[in-house]
Amino acid sequence: MKIGEVARRTGVAPRLIRYYEQQELLVAPRAANGYRDYGEEHVDRVAHVARLVRAGLSTRLVKALVEMEDAAAQDHPTCPRTVATLLAEALTGIDERISCLTRSRDTIRDFLERTEHAALVSEAAADPAASYSTPSSTSMARARKRSTGSSA
Numbered sequence: 001m002k003i004g005e006v007a008r009r010t011g012v013a014p015r016l017i018r019y020y021e022q023q024e025l026l027v028a029p030r031a032a033n034g035y036r037d038y039g040e041e042h043v044d045r046v047a048h049v050a051r052l053v054r055a056g057l058s059t060r061l062v063k064a065l066v067e068m069e070d071a072a073a074q075d076h077p078t079c080p081r082t083v084a085t086l087l088a089e090a091l092t093g094i095d096e097r098i099s100c101l102t103r104s105r106d107t108i109r110d111f112l113e114r115t116e117h118a119a120l121v122s123e124a125a126a127d128p129a130a131s132y133s134t135p136s137s138t139s140m141a142r143a144r145k146r147s148t149g150s151s152a
Contacts, residue, residue, distance in 0.1 A: 006038045010047045023059045025049050061090045
């Protein structure tokens, strides 16, 4: 498949997919016409790499992680000292970000629960996937309706 199809299926821009390839996070063979020829395994890899990057990991660390995952999948787990050091440093940063995000989440939740918008907290908890997507015009209209008390 072509890069546009991978982009569509993963939600990752073609330009970013090319960047992942430059960073050696992804290797796609070239067809006779010179176009990249992606398979299902590339869709999975792009989605996985994108999740790790969005989680705040550097592409350098992501590369180390996916290489270790690939080695472990082939029953050749390995972790050189340099990679272990990199992972330990990253773990500290991840723990700090989680702590900061947890405090921010708790502050926001506490604030909302003490306002007339407390129902939004329980709605978000009931449908966590909704908090990761862009608000639709329908959900925005529902929010306006709740805030104005209108029934239209």
